[in-house]
Amino acid sequence: MLPSNSWAWYEPRFGFPIFKGVRTLVSFSVRPDYQPLQLRRMHLGLVTAARRGPAELIRFGRERLDLALFCRSRSLRFRLLLLTRCGRYLATHRYDDAVPPGGSIDVDVDAARKARDLPDDDMMGILVMTNGRHDAFRSSPGSYSMTYVGDTTYSTYRTGGFARLLNERNRKKHYGFRGINPKIIVDDIYTSSILLINHSSDPAYDEAAAPQCVLLREDGESIEAPFGTIPAFGGLERSMEDLFGGRAQELLAAAGGRGTTVITCPGVTLASLHLVRRRDGASMAIEHSRPTHTYLLHGVPV
Amino acid sequence: MELLGIMGRPEAVAGLVNMPHASPYVVNGFVPTVTFAAHDGEFESTACVYNYFSDLFPERRSGATAHVWAFDATGECLGHVSDRLPFQGQTRIGCERFGKHFFGAIAVSLIPDEPPEKRPAGVGTGYYVQYRDGAGHIDHSHEWDPMRFKPMQSVPWLCVVRPRLASTRLVVLNSYFGDDPAAGRSLFAIRLRNHRGEIVASHDSLSIPIRGCWKGDLAEIFSELPRLADQEPLAVDVSGENVMGPFTVTRGPGGDFNVHHFC
Numbered sequence: 001m002l003p004s005n006s007w008a009w010y011e012p013r014f015g016f017p018i019f020k021g022v023r024t025l026v027s028f029s030v031r032p033d034y035q036p037l038q039l040r041r042m043h044l045g046l047v048t049a050a051r052r053g054p055a056e057l058i059r060f061g062r063e064r065l066d067l068a069l070f071c072r073s074r075s076l077r078f079r080l081l082l083l084t085r086c087g088r089y090l091a092t093h094r095y096d097d098a099v100p101p102g103g104s105i106d107v108d109v110d111a112a113r114k115a116r117d118l119p120d121d122d123m124m125g126i127l128v129m130t131n132g133r134h135d136a137f138r139s140s141p142g143s144y145s146m147t148y149v150g151d152t153t154y155s156t157y158r159t160g161g162f163a164r165l166l167n168e169r170n171r172k173k174h175y176g177f178r179g180i181n182p183k184i185i186v187d188d189i190y191t192s193s194i195l196l197i198n199h200s201s202d203p204a205y206d207e208a209a210a211p212q213c214v215l216l217r218e219d220g221e222s223i224e225a226p227f228g229t230i231p232a233f234g235g236l237e238r239s240m241e242d243l244f245g246g247r248a249q250e251l252l253a254a255a256g257g258r259g260t261t262v263i264t265c266p267g268v269t270l271a272s273l274h275l276v277r278r279r280d281g282a283s284m285a286i287e288h289s290r291p292t293h294t295y296l297l298h299g300v301p302v
Numbered sequence: 303m304e305l306l307g308i309m310g311r312p313e314a315v316a317g318l319v320n321m322p323h324a325s326p327y328v329v330n331g332f333v334p335t336v337t338f339a340a341h342d343g344e345f346e347s348t349a350c351v352y353n354y355f356s357d358l359f360p361e362r363r364s365g366a367t368a369h370v371w372a373f374d375a376t377g378e379c380l381g382h383v384s385d386r387l388p389f390q391g392q393t394r395i396g397c398e399r400f401g402k403h404f405f406g407a408i409a410v411s412l413i414p415d416e417p418p419e420k421r422p423a424g425v426g427t428g429y430y431v432q433y434r435d436g437a438g439h440i441d442h443s444h445e446w447d448p449m450r451f452k453p454m455q456s457v458p459w460l461c462v463v464r465p466r467l468a469s470t471r472l473v474v475l476n477s478y479f480g481d482d483p484a485a486g487r488s489l490f491a492i493r494l495r496n497h498r499g500e501i502v503a504s505h506d507s508l509s510i511p512i513r514g515c516w517k518g519d520l521a522e523i524f525s526e527l528p529r530l531a532d533q534e535p536l537a538v539d540v541s542g543e544n545v546m547g548p549f550t551v552t553r554g555p556g557g558d559f560n561v562h563h564f565c
Contacts, residue, residue, distance in 0.1 A: 027462035029537045032499065102499025104462050106535035143565035145462055154468060154554020155441065158461065158565035182352035182392050183430045183442050190440065218392050260352045260392045274430075276440050283439040283558045285432075290444045292354045292428030299422020300333050300448035 002089050002203040002233060006081060009063070010071055012132035012139045012161035015199050015271065016146045017085075017235050018123040022284075024109035025147040026127055028161070030076055032102035034133070034141040037071050041135045071131045075100045076141065080112050081126040087198070087233030090123070091116040101141075124197070124235045132163050139163040146286075153284035157273070167200035167207070167268055176266035177211065179289050181274045184215065186240045186249045187257030190276055193239035194261060197271040198230040206232045211265035213243055218255045223247055227263060230270070237275070327371065327409065327449055327479060328424075330417055334371065334409035335426045337446040338473050338515070338549045338561060341372075341397035342405045343436070345561075349395045350430045350442075353387040355414040363389045366414040368429075370395045374404040377476065377514035387412075394432075406515045407475050409449060424448065439558045446563050447546045449479035453486070456545035459564040460495070463520060463538050463550070465531040470520045470552045472538065476510040477546040486512035490542025494524060496533045503530060510544075517551075540564070 007013055018024050042064055049060035075098035082090045093112040099105050109125055132139040140160030147156040165172040184192045198209045211227040225243045230236045240248035240261075252259045263272070272289040327334050339347035351368040365388045372380040380400045385393040397408065412427040432442045454477060463470050478486035488511075493504040503524050510516045520538070521527050530536060540548045547563045554560070 025464070027535060029460040029462055030499070031460055032458045032495075032539065097497070099497070100499045102460070102495050102501075102537075102539070104460075104495070104497050104499075104535045104537040106462055106464075106497070143461060145562075145565075147464075147560075149467070149554060150556065152556035152558060154552065154556060154558040154560055156550075156552065156560045156562050158562055160565060178357060180352050180354055180357070181430075182394075183350040183432050185432075189438065216390060216392065220388070220390060258392075258394055262357065274442065276432075276442065278438065278440065282437075282556075283441075285441040285560075287430070287442050287444060287562075290428055293358055295426040295428060296358065296418065296421055300335070300424040300426040301450060301452070302328065302331065302333055302424035 001206045004203055006203040007128045009201065010066055010132065010134065010163055011128050011130055012163040013126050013128040014144050014159065014161040015124060015126045015197050017195055017237070017273065018109055018125050019148060020120055020122045021150065023149040025106065025149065026109060026125070027104055027106045027145045028078065028127065028129065028142055029104040030099055030101050030142040034074065034101040036074050036131050037067055038135050042067065067134055071134065073131065077130045078105050079128050080107060080109065081128065082113060082116065082118060083124040083126070083233055085122050085124055085235050087124065087231045090118055124233065129161055132161065148284065148286060150284065152282050155284045155286045157287050159288055163201065165201050167205055168202045174267060174269045176264060177268060177270040179263040179272040180260065180292065181289065182260040183274065184240065184259040184261055185257050185276055186252050190278055191239055191241065193237050193275045194263065195235055195237040195273040195275060196227065196230055197235045198232055198268070199271050200232065207268070208232065209265050209268045209270060211263050211270065214262045215240065215244060215248060215251065216260045216262065217251055221251060223251055325451055325480065329411065329413055331421065331423055331425055332411045332413045333424045333426055333448045334411040335445040335448045336407050336409045336475065336546065337431055337443065338475065339372065339397055339408040339431055340405045341400065342403050346434045347397045347408065348432045349408060349410050350432055351387070351395070351410065351412055352392045353390060353412070354428065356390040359418065362416055364414050364416045365389060365391065366412050368393055368395065369411045369413065371409045372397060372400040372404060372406070373513045374406045375515045377511040379513070380404055405517065410445065433561050435559060437557065441559060441561050443562055447477060450477040451480040453478060453544055455543055456541050458539055458541040459547050460537050460539045461550065461564045462535045464534060465520065465527050465536065466534065468552045468554045470550050472518055472520060472540070473549040473551060474510060474516045474540060475546040476512055476514050476544050478544040479513050483512065486544060488542060488544040490540060490545045492523060493539040494530060495537045495539055497535050502533065
């Protein structure tokens with residue numbers, strides 16, 4: 001559970017891991033064509049709210065009032081929340097500069113950590129921005145880059161910031177999480193891991209998640225293990241060895257060390273990151289996963 | 303099962319049709335999704351594909367076929383390879399299978415043996431690409447944009463670069479995979495913006511062949527980069543006609559590298 005004022009419902013945010021001994025740089029660029037609020041589109045969602053009943057209709061009205069009152073500025077401000085990997089709140093670091101469309105912010109997470117007298121440790125960060133795109137499902141007015149720099153490693157992944165309903169049981173029911181990673185390598189040179197984040201749009205969220213992981217070889221042979229318990233707002237990284245011990249490398253040896261994981265967790269949604277590291281520390285790769293079923297739901301242009 | 307649950311809702315399936323398409327890359331509405339790939343002596347790229355229809359429709363126990371095409375920087379299609387995947391099957395398709403060195407793009411389409419009857423007119427494919435260099439550094443990225451067959455004006459793609467920390471190359475792919483040269487023309491501009499969003503340098507009128515790609519080293523494109531680096535954070539802004547979200551290929555101070563699209 002986080003402080004209730006951690007963010008307002010309309011403030012997009014993004015949670016990411018911080019690794020001990022690795023410099024973490026997070027940037028956000030605001031698209032030059034960003035429009036904070038399109039008044040002519042404020043009615044969108046009214047029919048859906050009305051269909052859901054009076055309570056949702058009242059909520060719709062309140063939210064539109066919030067947008068009209070607080071979401072008019074074209075410039076964004078940012079603040080960084082620092083948490084333990086278990087999701088325990090540690091500190092908030094605010095950035096004074098207002099970032100206009102076309103502008104960027106570049107955050108050195110280590111500097112923020114040191115400014116708050118926090119030790120170098122595996123942690124979680126949540127970067128919150130004051131406004132987003134309320135005319136679009138994504139709610140993201142630009143893109144985040146998370147860059148991890150070690151003595152010998154360098155890796156980046158990028159994604160948007162979102163203000164969607166996540167893991168709020170009383171407002172949205174999730175069927176469950178299914179994360180597929182077909183780029184697992186476990187051999188003498190490389191090892192793979194998965195980092196799952198139990199996020200929510202509600203700072204009061206306090207439910208733990210307990211996913212299950214299957215490691216599949218190309219001929220269909222598989223092994224299965226509990227992933228472990230992830231507290232609310234926590235992040236848990238498990239390597240294939242953490243999950244399966246020496247059985248992971250044994251299983252995949254017949255397939256050149258290659259395999260696929262399928263992780264499931266009913267009733268919640270999770271964020272997932274895929275990592276590959278050289279065992280000698282010379283390289284690290286990190287990337288977020290993408291849900292494949294959305295291609296069958298939303299389609300692509302033809 | 304989740305998919306079936308959602309597709310069972312009338313509002314979710316409204317407008318779903320089977321639409322024939324003239325492109326040789328599109329089969330039964332399955333539109334290949336494209337991303338950067340290279341097999342050029344510096345990078346080896348491998349498409350990693352899992353038959354996720356096994357999890358979406360487990361009761362069908364359906365197989366699928368992964369189709370992969372490769373395109374070089376001029377837009378020439380270097381060929382097509384395919385792998386058959388059984389129920390819960392997986393494959394890695396290395397770009398060496400195309401038999402030529404190239405720097406450009408791959409496009410992947412995973413087509414199930416029994417395509418769902420109700421589906422959108424265009425269905426993309428989710429997959430990942432793993433990149434390795436000669437020194438054994440490794441990186442990976444998810445698929446990016448579907449092939450486009452109509453001209454489009456790109457959104458202004460923007461992301462931060464740190465020239466004092468790492469060297470960055472830009473790779474820009476033409477999003478158009480149709481046959482009309484006029485419709486597939488791609489002109490684009492690269493701009494550098496300071497943290498306030500002001501444009502501090504720009505290069506205009508760059509072009510990419512249909513299905514092709516453009517690449518350039520940021521330090522070579524902008525000779526003033528060392529001076530501008532004092533104004534960090536700097537952001538690169540790429541926009542134009544038929545421009546897919548660009549990629550950065552960045553080499554860090556310790557020798558490790560990263561490939562990622564703008565977002």
